[in-house]
Amino acid sequence: MFQAKIYVTLRKSVLDPQGSVVRKSLYALGYHNVQEVRIGRYMVVDLEVADRAEAEKQVRDMCDKLLVNPVIEDYTFELVEV
């Protein structure tokens, strides 16, 4: 069995309203060193698959189809055997 950890971020060119609100709040709380904040999604998917290559294929597939919207989002993922 594999666990996929998927990191989805907004594309660079897309304004991130959540990130900029959080950055401002952090600043207001006194964290003046904060330069930028980007907020995305973190997904953990457990896959009952024996083979790493197969798991990788499936995860990529799911991301392209459903989990990620390529118009505004990018993603990376890691696979851990569990």
Next chain:
Amino acid sequence: MFQAKIYVTLRKSVLDPQGSVVRKSLYALGYHNVQEVRIGRYMVVDLEVADRAEAEKQVRDMCDKLLVNPVIEDYTFELVEV
């Protein structure tokens, strides 16, 4: 300068309605191997701090104060020098 990658997940016993809808949807799309899906947040914070220990302290602090809701969420983070 450091970049913090923060992974926020719902605590174990807390209901994750998003995750279960996504799991069902993946199943309907033919991914019958998917066991569980949990959905959280992924945040990237750029910090203009010279010292790793200091960066670590600040990030932990921000998470406890603002970025994470300890009542229902857990977090981990990584620091990369950039």
Next chain:
Amino acid sequence: MKFGVVVFPGSNCDADCLHAIQTVTGQPVEYIWHKSGSVDGFDCIVLPGGFSYGDYLRCGAVARFSPVMKPVIEFARRGGMVMGICNGFQILTEAGLLPGALHRNKNLQFLCHDTYLRVENNTTPFTCRASEGQVIKIPIAHGEGNYYADPETLRQLEENKQVIFRYCDPHGEVTPEANPNGSLNNIAGICNEQGNVLGMMPHPERCAEAVLGNTDGQLIFQSLLDFWQRRCG
């Protein structure tokens, strides 16, 4: 002319759309269940507002895989009239029937209030009863209506006159203050290249009866009927 209103799990403006279409056009209108495999017999299909699948993951992302979307997409490709309102618009972008994406409102809050829209193109089935530049008042109610498309797509949209509605002030000026959610170019509604698929965030069905204090939304449903009956467009 027969209208169909698709019911996804979590749709909540389905009954409202049905009611408004019935009241304004007097034409037959039926619900189409999301598990339905066909849309035969319908002349115009409405994807209503609401929170299909709770808006979980991304608004419209899960709904676009509903069985009914296959025939809806075919219907659209054949030139059938399809209109997505609010969540319906989000589903249309996720399904690729319309370009771009809708993400979180700039201020991160759900917003429910009247907005003014300028009709930018009155040659579509959805706007043929309007005059170009006409200002109408239609309410919004959404948390993710912030329209985004990459610069090239945006340029094409503008060039092809696919931007149908823009947020404006009561006098028709397109200003940053009139933009409730941060949409690029104040975009409130767009259509596809052929002009038969419309997506809009504001809710015309909510202002189509005098008792609700505003009838500007009638314009869109009347346009559809008149276009169908070749009385305009």
Next chain:
Amino acid sequence: MVMDPKVWREMGLTDSEYEKIVEILGREPNYVEVGIFAVMWSEHCSYKTSRPALKTLPTEGPAILQGPGENAGIVDIGDGQAVVFKIESHNHPSAIEPYQGAATGVGGILRDIFTMGARPVAVLDSLRFGELDNPRVRYLFDGVVAGISGYGNCIGVPTVGGEVYFADSYEDNCLVNVMCVGLIDQKDIKKGVAAGIGNPVMVVGAKTGRDGIHGATFASEELSEEAAERRPAVQVGDPFMEKLLLEACLEVIKTGYVVGIQDMGAAGLTSSSCEMASRAGTGLEMDLALVPRREEGMTPYEVMLSESQERMLLVVEKGTEEKVKEIFAKWDLDAVVVGRVTGDGILRIKEGSQVVAEIPARALTEQAPVYHRPTRVPAYLEEVQNYPVDSLNMPHDYNEVLLKLLASPNIASKEYAYKQYDYMVGLNTVVTPGSDAAVLRVKGTRKGIAMTTDCNGRYCYLDPKTGAAIAVAEAARNLVCSGAKPLAVTNCLNFGNPEKPEVMWTFWQCIEGMAEACRALETPVTGGNVSFYNETRGNAVYPTPTIGMVGLVEDLDKVCTQGFKQAGDAIFLIGENLPELGGSEYLKIQFGLEKGKPPALNLELEKKVQRFVLDEIKSGLIKSAHDCSEGGLAVALAECCISGGIGADITMVRRFRGDALLFGESQSCIIISVDRHKGVELVKKLVDAGVPYTQLGTVGGDSLIINVVNPGCTGCGGNLVNLPVKKIEETWRGAIACLMK
């Protein structure tokens, strides 16, 4: 085996309550049984402290179809239709996790309505927080509003009204009261009864997890650090699931297969099962192994006490199980038979073949203890009531005071909140938030239903009996101003620790005041909710008996709103403005005082004023109506101008202090406007009806101008207020958003 006293004490049972359990069972209870007794006998579920007082409320009237005792009250609105409504608190969970606390509060009250077979058509939220200069308060306010918005908008029920007050006493204990209103054809009304021996019992909706175990007990103690430590896993709402559950339940109820239905609220499966059995005089046998679970390894104790949201318990006609399952399956929901109705009156819980609990159902409900707790007049009352309000200095600049009042968060526009609520979905909202009461049409008829929530906690603190009576009167007045006849009340009673005699005294006083006003105004109480222990480190919230009220508009063409309509219209004050500054927002803003005796309430006058205004709205004579509340006459006039987008020119005779005249909060006062040619007709009618009134001036211009003439004293009168409506509006509309930045 004898149980360690620590076990029941930690669950919130007293030693004598434990003895009573042993007596009822005739044996020592086991762990599961103690847990079941503990939640059912908690204050939250048993009303053990409040019941004696609640019994004194009027509950009957010609329009009442269902009074207290069911999941919600029901009133007749004619044509075989009825309105189902109820209010509930979610204070404790919201103080811990504002978003989810408020969201699940909405979810819970919606289920109370559709469990009766009604389609929810509106939500109202009545909120109380500390002062907005505190960042934690801003966090709570934002979170609560977002939670209500997140849940209500998603499920597609409009949030059409409510109220928000800010006062220090709510700093550690915010109040989140949510009311839901539903519509039903009377023939479809369902009740929470487990009738028909042998009928199957089904669990439907979400799977059961370890959420909120002992939530009811948690809601029955003070918020302390230890309590926060022991807090149950926070319930997360799933509005999408609830939407499916709503549609599926309404569909299944239409079939006639359902015998009884109840939502699983506080104390989950425990309360729903024993209450349904107890109401029907039956028993229930359930096998917990059959209950669908979200987590592995849950014990029977956990399954019984779980407060997982979005679940219902159904009793259906024998033989219809499969058809019921089919309908739920259509909506992608689980529906599982977990047991059956029995004739022995026993709640028998099994795990597989093993019996894990066996308790007479009535022992958990009707046999719950009742406490007549001691009362004592609080010491602070005399001091605050006798404060020499009349010796305070009068202001120099009335313009400045009026603007300050309009910017006070208690008076300023609440659109920061309601802009985040979808108040239009459903296509029924005829009067949207921002007027006195919300009005919804009833499709297919000429009728409308009006609704409001009201309570000024400060008045209740200064004089609990009068304060509670005013809450009822104001709610009714708000309905009348919108053209509706008040029908019935639901209430949410938010108080501190009732084990303190002072709190108990204010509780009784509030009930007395409420009962009196409900009798006088003929608006019986159909149910409600009591929330005690809103208290931290000895600081209790202001006594806050929130009133939710519904009314009927016979003809939607005759709906009235508060905004002035047309230049030249004549403005009148109906009722009597008296020198009453006690408890006013003015005292708080200008002097930092929450003192004095609140305004008096004369119920005879109130009735007369309301009857007159309602009649003349119906006759078409009155074009706008707005009652005076916080901020008094001047603020009410300003609001009429803002809503109407037009100014007014007012001249009054000064019979007492100018600040009391403009900012005092006398009750039973309604500002109306009529066509300029109809003034004479109006006055004649007022005189005939013996209703006191004052002619105030004329609608018009773009400023609010208030002049005062002083007959006995040359040079004392003059212009007190002269402000552009635009300025007034900016101040009023932007105040809260500005504080939230």
